[in-house]
Structures are given as C-alpha cells and as structure tokens.
Amino acid sequence: MKNTIRVHQFHGGIHPPENKKQSTGAPISLAPIPSRIVLPLQQHIGLPADPVVRVGQRVLKGQLVAEAIGRISANIHASISGTVVAIEPHPVPHMSGMKADCLIIESDGKDEWIEHQGLADYTKLPTQALIEYIRQSGIAGMGGAGFPTDVKLHLGDDHIVNTLIINAAECEPYITADDMLMRERADEIMGGIEIIAHLLKPLHIMVGIEDNKPQAIRALHAAMDNSALNLDIVITPTKYPSGGEKQLIKLLTGVEVPSGSIPADVGIVCQNVGTTSAIYRAVTHGEPLISRIITVTGQAAAHKQNYEVRLGTPLADLLNHSAVERQQLQRLIIGGPMMGITVTDEQIPVIKTTNCLIAGSIKEMPPQPPAQACIRCGMCEQVCPAELLPQQLYWFAKGKEFDKARHHNLFDCIECGACSYVCPSNIPLVQYYRFAKAEIRKEDDEQRKADHARQRFEARLARLERDKIEKEERRKQRAIDAAAAQAAKKDAALNQAPTASVSAAPEAGTPDLKQLKSNAAIARTKLKKAEKALNNAQDKGLDGIDTLKETLKQLQLKSAQAEKAYSDAQNAPAKAAAPVLDLKQLKSNAAIARTKLKKAEKQLANATASGEGDISALTAQVSLLQDKNIAAEKAYKAAESGPSNAAAAPIDTTELEADIAALQAKVDKATSAWQAAVASASPAADKMAAGVEKLTTKLKGLQDELSQARAALPASSATVDTTELEADIAALQGKVDKANSAWQAAVASASPAADKMAAGVEKLTTKLKGLQDELSQARAALPASSTTVDTTELEADIAALQGKVDKANGAWQAAVASASPAADKMAAGVEKLTTKLKGLQDELTQAKSRSEAAMPAAAPATAAPDLKALKQQVSIMRTKLKKAEKQLTELPEGADNAALMAEIDSLKARHDAAKALWDAAEADKIAAAAAQGVDLKQLKIDAAMARAAVTKAERALSKAEDDQPALEAELVTIRAQADKLNATLERFSD
Amino acid sequence: MALIRITSPHAHRPGNTGSVMLTVLMATLPGLAAMTFFFGWGTLIQVLWGSLLAIALEALSVKLRRRPVSFYLTDYSALVTAVLLGLALPPFAPWWVMAVGISVAIIIAKQLYGGMGSNPFNPAMVAYALLLVSFPIQMTSWTAPFVMLGDGWSVLSLGETLSAIFATPSTAVDAHTMATPLDIMRHRGGFTTEEMWVNDALLANGIGAWHAVSAAYFMGGVFLLYKKIFTWHAPVAMLTSLTVLSTLFFLLMPDQYPDPFFHLTTGATMLGAFFIATDPVTSATSNKGKLWFGIGIGILVFVIRTWGNYPDAVAFAVLLMNLCAPFIDQYTQPRSYGHAKPNRGMK
Numbered sequence A: 001m002k003n004t005i006r007v008h009q010f011h012g013g014i015h016p017p018e019n020k021k022q023s024t025g026a027p028i029s030l031a032p033i034p035s036r037i038v039l040p041l042q043q044h045i046g047l048p049a050d051p052v053v054r055v056g057q058r059v060l061k062g063q064l065v066a067e068a069i070g071r072i073s074a075n076i077h078a079s080i081s082g083t084v085v086a087i088e089p090h091p092v093p094h095m096s097g098m099k100a101d102c103l104i105i106e107s108d109g110k111d112e113w114i115e116h117q118g119l120a121d122y123t124k125l126p127t128q129a130l131i132e133y134i135r136q137s138g139i140a141g142m143g144g145a146g147f148p149t150d151v152k153l154h155l156g157d158d159h160i161v162n163t164l165i166i167n168a169a170e171c172e173p174y175i176t177a178d179d180m181l182m183r184e185r186a187d188e189i190m191g192g193i194e195i196i197a198h199l200l201k202p203l204h205i206m207v208g209i210e211d212n213k214p215q216a217i218r219a220l221h222a223a224m225d226n227s228a229l230n231l232d233i234v235i236t237p238t239k240y241p242s243g244g245e246k247q248l249i250k251l252l253t254g255v256e257v258p259s260g261s262i263p264a265d266v267g268i269v270c271q272n273v274g275t276t277s278a279i280y281r282a283v284t285h286g287e288p289l290i291s292r293i294i295t296v297t298g299q300a301a302a303h304k305q306n307y308e309v310r311l312g313t314p315l316a317d318l319l320n321h322s323a324v325e326r327q328q329l330q331r332l333i334i335g336g337p338m339m340g341i342t343v344t345d346e347q348i349p350v351i352k353t354t355n356c357l358i359a360g361s362i363k364e365m366p367p368q369p370p371a372q373a374c375i376r377c378g379m380c381e382q383v384c385p386a387e388l389l390p391q392q393l394y395w396f397a398k399g400k401e402f403d404k405a406r407h408h409n410l411f412d413c414i415e416c417g418a419c420s421y422v423c424p425s426n427i428p429l430v431q432y433y434r435f436a437k438a439e440i441r442k443e444d445d446e447q448r449k450a451d452h453a454r455q456r457f458e459a460r461l462a463r464l465e466r467d468k469i470e471k472e473e474r475r476k477q478r479a480i481d482a483a484a485a486q487a488a489k490k491d492a493a494l495n496q497a498p499t500a501s502v503s504a505a506p507e508a509g510t511p512d513l514k515q516l517k518s519n520a521a522i523a524r525t526k527l528k529k530a531e532k533a534l535n536n537a538q539d540k541g542l543d544g545i546d547t548l549k550e551t552l553k554q555l556q557l558k559s560a561q562a563e564k565a566y567s568d569a570q571n572a573p574a575k576a577a578a579p580v581l582d583l584k585q586l587k588s589n590a591a592i593a594r595t596k597l598k599k600a601e602k603q604l605a606n607a608t609a610s611g612e613g614d615i616s617a618l619t620a621q622v623s624l625l626q627d628k629n630i631a632a633e634k635a636y637k638a639a640e641s642g643p644s645n646a647a648a649a650p651i652d653t654t655e656l657e658a659d660i661a662a663l664q665a666k667v668d669k670a671t672s673a674w675q676a677a678v679a680s681a682s683p684a685a686d687k688m689a690a691g692v693e694k695l696t697t698k699l700k701g702l703q704d705e706l707s708q709a710r711a712a713l714p715a716s717s718a719t720v721d722t723t724e725l726e727a728d729i730a731a732l733q734g735k736v737d738k739a740n741s742a743w744q745a746a747v748a749s750a751s752p753a754a755d756k757m758a759a760g761v762e763k764l765t766t767k768l769k770g771l772q773d774e775l776s777q778a779r780a781a782l783p784a785s786s787t788t789v790d791t792t793e794l795e796a797d798i799a800a801l802q803g804k805v806d807k808a809n810g811a812w813q814a815a816v817a818s819a820s821p822a823a824d825k826m827a828a829g830v831e832k833l834t835t836k837l838k839g840l841q842d843e844l845t846q847a848k849s850r851s852e853a854a855m856p857a858a859a860p861a862t863a864a865p866d867l868k869a870l871k872q873q874v875s876i877m878r879t880k881l882k883k884a885e886k887q888l889t890e891l892p893e894g895a896d897n898a899a900l901m902a903e904i905d906s907l908k909a910r911h912d913a914a915k916a917l918w919d920a921a922e923a924d925k926i927a928a929a930a931a932q933g934v935d936l937k938q939l940k941i942d943a944a945m946a947r948a949a950v951t952k953a954e955r956a957l958s959k960a961e962d963d964q965p966a967l968e969a970e971l972v973t974i975r976a977q978a979d980k981l982n983a984t985l986e987r988f989s990d
Numbered sequence B: 001m002a003l004i005r006i007t008s009p010h011a012h013r014p015g016n017t018g019s020v021m022l023t024v025l026m027a028t029l030p031g032l033a034a035m036t037f038f039f040g041w042g043t044l045i046q047v048l049w050g051s052l053l054a055i056a057l058e059a060l061s062v063k064l065r066r067r068p069v070s071f072y073l074t075d076y077s078a079l080v081t082a083v084l085l086g087l088a089l090p091p092f093a094p095w096w097v098m099a100v101g102i103s104v105a106i107i108i109a110k111q112l113y114g115g116m117g118s119n120p121f122n123p124a125m126v127a128y129a130l131l132l133v134s135f136p137i138q139m140t141s142w143t144a145p146f147v148m149l150g151d152g153w154s155v156l157s158l159g160e161t162l163s164a165i166f167a168t169p170s171t172a173v174d175a176h177t178m179a180t181p182l183d184i185m186r187h188r189g190g191f192t193t194e195e196m197w198v199n200d201a202l203l204a205n206g207i208g209a210w211h212a213v214s215a216a217y218f219m220g221g222v223f224l225l226y227k228k229i230f231t232w233h234a235p236v237a238m239l240t241s242l243t244v245l246s247t248l249f250f251l252l253m254p255d256q257y258p259d260p261f262f263h264l265t266t267g268a269t270m271l272g273a274f275f276i277a278t279d280p281v282t283s284a285t286s287n288k289g290k291l292w293f294g295i296g297i298g299i300l301v302f303v304i305r306t307w308g309n310y311p312d313a314v315a316f317a318v319l320l321m322n323l324c325a326p327f328i329d330q331y332t333q334p335r336s337y338g339h340a341k342p343n344r345g346m347k
C-alpha cells in the first residue's frame, strides 16, 4: 500500500524493540466481569467529577455515578450493576502511588444495563446538542492523555479546523490495543470519524499509522471503501515517538505546532482511534464509556493478548485472568515501556486512559545500572524529537539552574524518554526534567502570588491617590463652609441660649440646669485664675500682660453670661421629664463599658509588665474606654434616677448584646494573639488570621441580628443603639489603627507578612465603614434630641482621628526625609486617615446642622456634651503627645528625630489649643452656673480639684519624656481626676 | 517478587559509556598498526606504557576521591587518553616523557576537574602541549620511517627500542631520528616548497609513511561515524576549513605555502579531526556548535602551522577551541520543535 501523501520527518526518534507480536496472536476477548469496581472520580484531565449517587444506592450498568464539574471534566458511569459500597480514597494509577477519591461498586452479578438507545440520526441534531450528547457519555481521550473529548469537539467554534488527524500510530513498544481495535472494529472507527467530521467539518482527514501494522492498515482501507468519508490513510515509518501528537502532526502535515499552542491554533485536531470508536458507540448505541481495550503483555504474563475490560476493574483481576506468574513479575507497568508508570498495588483500577498493562520480568526489564557521568556524547540530542539539548537540560536541572533550563526550552520536552533510552551513561534524564519542571512550576506559582499582591497594592495606591486629590478639593471647600457655619452658630447660640433654656423642651431641662451650674462655676474659677495670673505677671513684669488682660476681659464676660444663663434657667419651670431611655440597656451598656475598661487596663498592665506591645496605644485605648465607661454609667444613673417609665426592651437584645460583648472579647484576644504572631513572624499567623476572621464573621452575624432586633423595638431604645454602635466603632477604629500601624511597620521592615496585613487592614476598614453606615442609619432614625449626643461623639472621634492623621503625617515626613522606601506606603496610610477624617467631619457638620435645624431650643443642652468632647479631646491630645514624646526617647541615638520633634511641637500646640477651648467652654459653664446662683463654692472646689489633677498630670507629662513609670502615674492621676469629675457631675444630679 | 516503582522509560538501549570508549579504542587500531609498521616498535611501547600508567593513576585518584574504583575504571576513558597520547608522542620519547604526560592528563586535566565528563580541556592534548613546551628536544625528535632506510622493516629491534625508551637513548636512535615533514617545511630557510620537495630526502621519499598513517586514522574515523559514536560535524568542518584555507594560500603563492593535501596528510591532522576534535566532553554541544568548533580548529591549525613557532598545531588549536566551547554553546542552541528561532545566549 502506498501513500498518496508525502510523509514528512521529525527530528530524532528511536527504534526500541517493538515487542508487539506477542500480544497480537489472539483476538480481543472480553475480560470477566469484575465483582467489584473502583471508579476514580478523576480519570481525565480537568476537574474530578462529582458523585451523584449515595453509598448503599443500587446502580445499573451505564448509569451516571459522577457528574462532570466545569467545562473540562468528564462524566463517570457505572460499568457493572450493583451497589455503591463506598466513596473514599483508594490507590489510583499515578506515578506517585497516591490515593484519590473513588466510587466503589460491588457487583450484583446481574450486569443489568440502564435503559439506553442511540441517536437514530445524529445529523439531524444541532451541533451543540450532539456535542452535549457525547459529553454526557463521559468520553475522554483514550490514547493516554485523557483530555475530555467534547472540549476538543468544541474547537470548531473558535478555530478553523482544516485538518482532522486520527492518531493510529501507536508507536510505543508492547502496546497493541489500537492495532487490534483497528483490525477488528475498523467500521466502528470509521463511524466515529464520520461523527467527528460532521462536527468539525475539516477540509482534510488523515489517519496516521505506522508501517508495522499492515493488517490494521488493510482493515482500515476496507472500512474506508464502505464509507462515504474522503480520508487519507498515511503510513509512516515505524519510529518512536511518531504517535506523539506533535510528532504525528509534523509527519503528516509538515507543520509544527508552535510552542505553547495547541494544534487547533494551526487548524488541526487530533483524535485517537480508540476515542473515535467510543464516540461511535455512544452516538449509535447510546452506550456511555464503560469499557476499553487493554493489552496485557510482558514476560510474566502467560496469556499475552488484548481484552475488552470494564473500567474500574482492579488490575489484579486482569493479571489473574492472564495468568501472570507472580514469581516472575517484577515491574508492573501501566502504559508502554517508554512513558508508562509503574504501580505497586494490584488493586489499582483500570481507567479510561489505561491502554496497556505490562507484567515485566526482571530479565525483560533489568534494573537500570548506576548512572555514569555524562560524557556529552550528544546521543540524546540526536534522538530528541523536540530538538532540545537533553545533555544541557540535564546539567541545568542537576545544578538547579532553572532559568537556563527554561531558556533551553525545557517545557517543550514531551518526556518521551528517547534521550534516556539512548544515553550510554544510563542517566535517568527524564526524571531530572520532571523534577526541574515541577520546581519551576512551584517557583512560578509563588511568583504569581507575589505579583498579584503587588498589583493589588499598586491599584490601591492609585485609588488612594485619586481619592486624595478629590478629597483635598472637598476639604478646602468644606473648611471655608465650616468657618462660616461656626461663626453663624456661635452667634445663634449666644442669642438663643437664655430664651432656649426658658422654653426648653422638658427632657432637655434637667441636664441643662446642671450644666449651666457647672458652667458658671467653671467660668468663675477661670476668671479667678486669670486674675491671679495677671496679677502675678504684673508683679513680675512678665511679657504678654496685654494678652492676659484681654483673656481676663473675655472670661469676665463669659462668667457673667454663664451665671446669667444659669439663673435664668433656674427660674424657669424645672419640671423635667426624664429622657426616655431603656434602663436595662443602659445598665448593660455600663457593664460592657466597664468590662472593656477592665480588660484594657489588664492588657495595659500586662504589656507594661512584659515590656511588649504598643503600650501607648493601649494607654490611649484605656483612656478612651474610661471616658466611655463614665459616659455609660452616667447615662445609666441619670436614667435610673429619672422616672423609670422607660419602655423595657425585649430581653432579646440584652442577651444578644451580652453575646456580642463576649464574642467581641474573643475577637480582641484572637486579634492580639494574631498580631503577636505576625510580629514574631510565627508560622501560625496565617491560621490565626483565619481564626480571627471566623470570629469576626460570627460577631458580625450577631450584630446584624441585634440591629434587626433593635429595628423591631420602639424608637425609644434606638438611642441606645447608636451608643453601642459608636462604642463598637470606636473599638474597631482602634483595631484598624493598630492593624494599620502594624502593617506599616511590616512594610517598613519589608516583612513578608505585609501583604497579608494589608488585606487585614482593608477588611477591618471595610467593617468599620459598615458599622459607620449602620450608625448613620440608626441616627437618621433617631429623634432629633439624641443627635446632640451624636455630635459630641463624632467630635471626639474627629479629634482622635485628627491626632492620628497628624502623627501619620509626621511619620511620613520623617520617612520621606530619610528617603525610606516605606514613604510611599505611609503616604497611602496618611491618605486613608485623612479621608476618614473628612468623612467624620462631614458627618459632624451634617449632624450639627440637623440638630440645630431640628431643635434650636435645645442648644444649651449641647453645651454640656460639647464640654465632654473637648475634655476628651484634650485627654487624647495629651496621650498623643506623651506617645510621641515616648517615641522620641525610644528613638535610637543619632536617629533623625527632627520629624518627631516637629510632630511633638504640633501636638503640643494642638493640645494647648484644645485645652484652651475646653477651658473657655468650662468658663462659659461656670459663668452660666454662676448666673443661676447655685452652690458656687462647692463647684469651685470641685473645679479646683479637677484643675489640680490636670496640673499634676501635666507636670507628670513634662517629666514623662524619659520616664516610663511617670506615664503610668499620669494615667492613675487622670483616672482619679476623671472619677472626681464624675463625682461632681453626680452631685449635680442630686 | 516485590513490585518496584521506577519512573519511565523502562527500556534502555544496551550498552554503556565503557562500550562507547571501547569502540573508540578499536578505531585507533589501524592508526596504531600503521605507526608501528612505519616507525617501529616505539609507538606500540608508548601506547602500552601509557595505558599502564593511566590505569594506575586513574585507580589511585578515584580511590583518593573515595569512589568505586572498578566502576570508574570500566568506563575506559583513561585508556583512550593514554592511547591518544601514545600515538601523538614521538616513538622514541624517553619513558619519563610519557610518565609526565599521563600524570598531567589524568590527574590535573581530568580528575582535578571532577573526572570524566567534567574536564573542560582534552586531557591528552593538555599533556601533549605541556610536554611540547617543556621538552622541545625530546618532543621533536621523530624517527625516520623505514621506507627511507632501505635496510629492512624496522630501525631498531624490540629490545633496542625498549632500552632506548627506558634506559639511556642509544646512539642508534640518534642516528635515526629526524624532523617531521611539518618541521622541515617550517624550517626550510629560504627554499621554496618546490625546492624542498626535490631536495629533502624525507619529503622526497618518506612522505608516503605519513600519508599511510593518516589514511589509517581516517579509516578509524569513518568506522566511528558509521557506529554513530559521533556526528560528522566537527571532523568535516575542521578538515574543510583547513582545506579551504590552505588551498587559498597555496593558489595565491604556491612557492610559499605547501599544498592542501600536505596539510591534510601530515602531522596530527587526521588524528585530530577524528579522535580529538570529536572528543564529546570538551567540544561544543549542538550539531551547529560542533560545526563552528571544527571550523575554529581547522583555521587555528593552519594559522599556527604557517605562522606559529611549533611544528604541529593540532594540540594548541584544540585547546583554544575547548576554551571557546562554552561560548559557542550559548549561541548555537538548536531551534526546538515549535519555535520559530533558536534561543541565543544565556539567561
């Protein structure tokens, strides 16, 4: 028989002994039906199939037992009828001898088919439907690769397929499965080719077959004569590996498939003869792929022949059926001798790609002698079908020079084994290539991950940069607006205060009076102090007398105003309705706040004791919590003393809140553990991060629940909502900041954990945002009266944030000054903080305008919380300042501390400003109180005590620069002071 | 029998490195025979003496490196080195010349670099070049071929040869030594090549011996090609470039330059082309690389022979190209399947 088509050449190739004759003596016979089959869920390239049967379920032969997932995957069908006994890991055909999930079916001996029938006329079916039909039957390339066939049949969609190549080369020694299939079932193969041709509509069909299969060639020719198909049977010289897809394409068409492409890219699709036959049986008989032809051969096998074997049959069954002499059996190979894999477990099943089983004796396959040194003889190079330099690849793989190996096209190696076959030094070359490929893939994988993280980070920076510009614009605008609003508000407050207090809404009355009283007292104290200072200055002839005088004048004015306001208020009807507050709620609030405070204090103590962790951050947190605690307790007491006709909240929410608090504590603990782990670069950090996340999710869920429960509550309890939310937000904010700074530290030290931390920070920020949203929603739903509280909190937040922004800014500038690589990242951090700050300021403006618009009469009521906010601000400032100063002392000798100094200066300035503001406000109050003629003496004493505490704290502060214990002392002092002020306030409420 | 787990391939062509080297040794036999025939027992003794030394030294160094001795000895690469050096040395070179040469070849040029397969320079050529530089007298005193003597087959009897090599050089040997044709051509004073061919007895009568020896090497080389021990690239490229260059100069100035045939058939040209330039370890890797490698040797042989100071140039030419081989490798990767162009350079 002659070719009508020119056969091209591929480089290299070898002529190993064929050993095919042994197994072609007998026709294909049916292997016995196994009593038990093992069906691996992955017998193909792609995703493993998903079981659709249960253990214990009876299945029929041909029934779908596992379903393809995704595009590249294949269905799996039962090949016998029986019962599913297990779905579990079982040894599968794999180089490593690994186990994988398998469906195990016990036969019932009936071998009962599921109902099936083929398509009467597949040409009537739309292409898509026909391909889907083939997909349903679970066919995957049967030549050895196991690529799902339907995917290849889809190639006509986006490729122009000119040439369909049917691979009948079967170049590997020993294997005769395709040969025998062609000899005996050439018509089926032709029928299958017709179906594929119908789907792909190629211009040209070629069957490539080696010249060592004359009978198969004759059979194919005969079948072709009965078929309408116009195809060329191309006979190629016998040479391994002419059956390699790329090599066969080169042989038949002269075209080389470009490296990294698939044949379809050059208009060629290849199918194996076994696959065509399977397609034929599926389409015309409706039989899914449940069996295949397998050659059983090798010297240890008494009967060397081809069998039609049910998929899932354990190899042991086949070996027994072929009377394999176990004494002789030394190497059990699935596949051919050149590319097959050895297995050591006879229970491994036959799968869709199993084409041969070689029971090799030791004589037939003697152990490889030890490898000698490569003599660079180049024999490997002469036989390499991929035209590589195997000897160079070997050197590079051995020396782990993977870049060079890749540059020498390692990845074009098809692992055919020809080079190993000829190597006189017996070097297991292919093994080295597999190793190098695996290593490179691993490296690539890591590289990809790193790149991904970097891209994400860069995208974030770009986004922040954009935001920054926008926000900057807005901020400028807002600053102008705010200045105008502030001026307007002051005027309004001054004008309206007296009238407002007279006609104040009942619920605002009580606190008003107290506030006014203390206002007045404070104003008077201030005035006294100023007078004293002035006298002192005049005595000593100090500078700034003019300023002092001016201040004094203002204070006098303010004092007068405050006292007047107070007396006005006192004269007004003092009947005040207690705020409609949920007592229980308040109590639990107070409890939670206390718990938190305790915990924070304990943390601080621990941190101080062990000298680890961010003590200043903890300190700040403690002071924040203290304030909150006081506020909560105060709110509770106030509510309790008031008429307790408050609507009791359903117990639900209380419980939920308790849960949340507990969970929150857990989250905090986990987070800090995680941060510690990250800081110490512990490998457990990842796991902990996951844990934290899980807890956080749970927390979020509870919080959601809570907010739902609250939404169902009467509006009265909504006020509490916001407090809780605010507390949450504050806590979260603290966490975000901490995480942020940890992250920046990590970035600065180029720690590998930085990426992960960045993600964490982002997540926290998102959560924070969510809470803030929630808060603003809750507020929107609140009666206008409670918005007063809102603004205070907001202002405190803003002040805290402002401090953070400044600090970050300072750090950033320092980084820029010292040309640190972390500068960019810090800029981003500053940016984010600024953005947040803007957001809060916006919110504040809105809240203020809302409250003013809603109840101008309640304006004086806002004065008290204002004072609180200011106080808070001052304390925050002080903490900040201390922190900065501590940082300064901790800075190593000779380090660039200019930036820190600048920061401290600015903080000091801000602290002073805040304090001045506070003082002024206090003075206002004293004045107001005085105007009411309340117990001024008592107030004066209280104020003086508080002042003394403050002064003491300040002194401690000035010393704290080099003295850690002083900081603690300071903390205690502040606490004492806070308590005292609290007491004062309580006395007021008496 | 317990099943074993081994990665593919599970088939291997019979043979190993030792069988490759044995084939090479076999291919040197015609050359060895011709040398012995024309120049007496000396070459055979040198080869045997060298082999003995080589095996001993190889065994010693492998032992010192704590490797299995018999495993390494049976690759026969030391023998190949010894035989090649024995063929290249003057037949009556004193025993210690060979001893120095083999020590250098086996210990320094081969084992110190990590043994077979890791040596960048051809060990036999390193030894030869070193000997030539160190002992120019001994290395350039060649025996007159018997064809010129007219008194029977050999200059000296086996016993005389042995004592000449291992005892003191006898006057008998002195009487029969002379320069090689290449030497004569180089140091011909003001004579033209034509005059030399007429006047010099060696060139006039004895040149046939060198032709015959070259033909024997050529035969051995063809045998190895047939056995696919190496590819045609390096020898053909070397002989072609040498021929082209010498033809060019001969045609331009026939008085000054010997004809190309003279270049191809004297000295170590054929030995070098088929047994040295084809040394797989030290040559370039790819087929294309081997072409360049061979061309380089051919050019250098001509240049050194014509304008250099040494009688023969194969050793130096090969060593110089050994030096270039890694560089050549970088620029001569083959075009792999599915690639439009070969990759170049190193990453």
Ligand code: SF4
Residues within 6 Å of the ligand: A373, A374, A375, A376, A377, A378, A379, A380, A381, A390, A391, A394, A419, A422, A423, A424, A425, A426, A427, A429
């Ligand atoms: S066949 Fe073996 S010894 Fe020869 S060059 Fe290739 S790897 Fe080296």
Ligand code: SF4
Residues within 6 Å of the ligand: A380, A383, A384, A385, A386, A387, A388, A390, A412, A413, A414, A415, A416, A417, A418, A419, A420, A429, A430, A433
């Ligand atoms: S295994 Fe790779 S390097 Fe070796 S011959 Fe095959 S394709 Fe070439």
